[in-house]
Amino acid sequence: MKRLLLVILVGIIYTAMLCCLPAAFGEETQTQERVLNLPADEGKWFVSVVGDPRDQRYIDLLAWFDSDSTLNELKASVHFHRIDNTSDAYKSRYKKSIRSLPTVRVQKPGGFVVYESSGNSIPTTARGLSYDIAVASNMAGWQILRRPIFDGRLFPIFNRPILPWRQRMERNMNNCDTCPAPVPIVDVDVVVPEPAQPEPEPEQRRSGWLTAGLCVLCGAVGAGLGVVSQWKKLYYSEG
Amino acid sequence: MKRIYDYGFVVRLFLWLFLLLALMAPLLGCAERRDYGTKIVERPEVNIPIAMRESNYSSGGSCVHASLITLLRWQGKERLAKDWRRDFRGGEFARSVAVKLDSRGIRYAYTTKGDVRFLEWACRTKRGCGITVNGGAHMITLVHLDAKWAAVLDNNSTSRFIWIPRDELVAEWKRSYGWAVTPMYSPLAPLPH
Numbered sequence: 001m002k003r004l005l006l007v008i009l010v011g012i013i014y015t016a017m018l019c020c021l022p023a024a025f026g027e028e029t030q031t032q033e034r035v036l037n038l039p040a041d042e043g044k045w046f047v048s049v050v051g052d053p054r055d056q057r058y059i060d061l062l063a064w065f066d067s068d069s070t071l072n073e074l075k076a077s078v079h080f081h082r083i084d085n086t087s088d089a090y091k092s093r094y095k096k097s098i099r100s101l102p103t104v105r106v107q108k109p110g111g112f113v114v115y116e117s118s119g120n121s122i123p124t125t126a127r128g129l130s131y132d133i134a135v136a137s138n139m140a141g142w143q144i145l146r147r148p149i150f151d152g153r154l155f156p157i158f159n160r161p162i163l164p165w166r167q168r169m170e171r172n173m174n175n176c177d178t179c180p181a182p183v184p185i186v187d188v189d190v191v192v193p194e195p196a197q198p199e200p201e202p203e204q205r206r207s208g209w210l211t212a213g214l215c216v217l218c219g220a221v222g223a224g225l226g227v228v229s230q231w232k233k234l235y236y237s238e239g
Numbered sequence: 240m241k242r243i244y245d246y247g248f249v250v251r252l253f254l255w256l257f258l259l260l261a262l263m264a265p266l267l268g269c270a271e272r273r274d275y276g277t278k279i280v281e282r283p284e285v286n287i288p289i290a291m292r293e294s295n296y297s298s299g300g301s302c303v304h305a306s307l308i309t310l311l312r313w314q315g316k317e318r319l320a321k322d323w324r325r326d327f328r329g330g331e332f333a334r335s336v337a338v339k340l341d342s343r344g345i346r347y348a349y350t351t352k353g354d355v356r357f358l359e360w361a362c363r364t365k366r367g368c369g370i371t372v373n374g375g376a377h378m379i380t381l382v383h384l385d386a387k388w389a390a391v392l393d394n395n396s397t398s399r400f401i402w403i404p405r406d407e408l409v410a411e412w413k414r415s416y417g418w419a420v421t422p423m424y425s426p427l428a429p430l431p432h
Contacts, residue, residue, distance in 0.1 A: 038348055039423070040359075042364045046428035078427035088312065089427055092288030097431050098274050110430030113275065147417050212260060219256035226248055 043109055047074065048096055050083040058102040061122065068126035074133065078106075090109030104132055114140040240326075275311050275431040283383030283390040283400055285367035285426070287313050292397040293324065302378040303331040305394035306369035307422065309380055313367060314424035319345060333418050346423040353417020356386050361421050365429075368421035375415040381408075 048064070052057025062082055065075045083090050085101060092111035100119035107113050124130045293308040295301055311320035321415050327339060333351045340347045350357045361368035362384040369378045370391075382400060383390035389408040390400045412419070 014418070033290060037359050040360075044425075046425075048409070048428050077430065081425060087317055088288070088290040088316065089317070092290045093427060093430065103432065105428070106381055107428050107431060109429070111281070111432050113431045116431075211263070213257070214262055219252065222247060222256075223252050230248060 016225045041079075045078045045109065045114070046081070046105075046107040048080045048081045048083050048094070048107070049102065050090065050098055050105070051085065053084045053086065055102060055124075061102050061104065064126035064129065068130060070130040070134075071126055076131070104129065105138065108140070112140070194196075241336050248384045253329065259386075265326070273416045281429055284362050284365055285313065285380075285382035286430075287367070287380075287382060287392060289397070292392060292399050293320075293353060293394060295394040296324070297328040300331045300377075301328045301330075302368060302394050303336055303420075306378050306380045307420070310367055310369065311422050311424075314422050314426055316345075316422065316424055319343065319422075331423070333420070336420060340422075347420060348423050349418065349420035350417060353413040357419050358409070358412070361419070365426040366423070368419045370412050371415040372411050373415060375418070378418075381419070384408075 022043055030147070049061055051061065053059075065071045065080070081089075083094055085095075090098075098118065100121065103116065103118035104122060105113060106115040115133050117129075117132065119125070248382050265272065270394055282386065287309060291309060291312040293305040293312070295305050304323065308320045308324050311317075311323065323343070331339075333349060337347075337349065348357070358370065358381055362381065367380055367382050368379045371378050377395075379394065381390040383402075384405060387405055389405045390402050391408070392400055
């Protein structure tokens with residue numbers, strides 16, 4: 001009887017082991033895809049707020065990004081990071097480039113710093129900060145100003161600061177009559193949608209020297225013409 | 240003939256020219272910009288600093304945990320990484336890791352079907368991901384994937400990135416059950432320039 005029970009027990013253990021064995025690294029009897037729709041957010045900008053967690057100004061600054069509607073909208077639209085000066089992230093990637101604390105830094109996806117203010121240069125109000133970031137963003141997108149999205153308005157920053165995420169939002173709102181309803185994606189392995197916020201193709205940096213050279217050339221030609229004109233007056237004037 | 244010396248004309252001309260250039264300087268990119276002293280393009284794309292890399296930390300092998308901890312730190316979740324390091328160790332499977340991630344409320348994505356688009360997405364969005372190698376017996380962190388090359392960070396030797404031809408790495412990954420996993424938070428900002 002004992003032997004029979006032992007055999008049954010061994011059988012149960014053996015069966016249980018058979019069930020568990022396939023669960024080696026990465027191999028499973030019933031693998032299942034978890035995420036269906038991956039965010040294509042490689043075009044998002046980065047906002048880093050860096051500071052000493054014991055500093056009240058830093059704490060207030062962080063609070064602005066929750067309390068102020070514009071800054072809150074910005075926070076939700078970008079990769080937002082709170083970087084304490086005690087963290088490894090600060091020591092290894094921020095410390096060398098930070099002048100003073102606290103610091104607010106806005107970067108394009110490629111790392112280009114669009115806006116940075118630190119210490120006493122940080123605006124004293126949330127509204128001031130959001131306006132400064134808006135102006136800097138528009139200035140950084142100077143090439144964008146030449147595209148038709150502004151409908152010929154040359155300097156929208158002087159009318160009303162329109163941040164990049166607002167521009168997209170407003171464009172979408174204006175065209176929403178034809179927007180299709182979102183369709184849930186089901187039973188798909190991995191879906192990588194087209195970038196929602198594609199980073200603009202890096203434009204060839206305008207050669208400042210070339211343009212400056214052209215200006216100097218034009219100036220030289222003008223000067224030459226002037227000299228010729230004066231020369232004629234000098235030697236060919238009557239009297 | 241009467242000589243007329245009008246030097247004022249030339250002086251005025253150059254003054255106007257100087258003023259024009261001064262006004263155009265910001266448009267031409269000549270405005271003073273701070274030099275951050277960093278390269279414009281970071282390679283690998285997921286340039287995890289040494290201080291944020293977690294080594295394989297238990298005798299039974301915690302390669303999956305080490306990879307996840309490294310990625311959590313890179314994605315700005317140092318507290319979560321610290322807790323994970325404290326609470327978990329030993330070998331893992333795709334499903335058991337999913338359960339643990341769920342239990343901690345961590346947002347994540349994974350595939351076990353060897354879909355290379357997942358790897359491309361993870362590197363393109365600068366998140367990186369853990370991938371299986373050695374027939375599924377080991378997990379390392381993928382930090383770069385372009386048309387020709389891939390770079391990985393092996394938690395058994397975290398001092399340097401290892402560069403491998405893309406096709407070679409993808410083939411090895413697919414032979415190793417094609418499991419890849421990553422947390423889904425914001426990667427750290429690129430180095431400023």
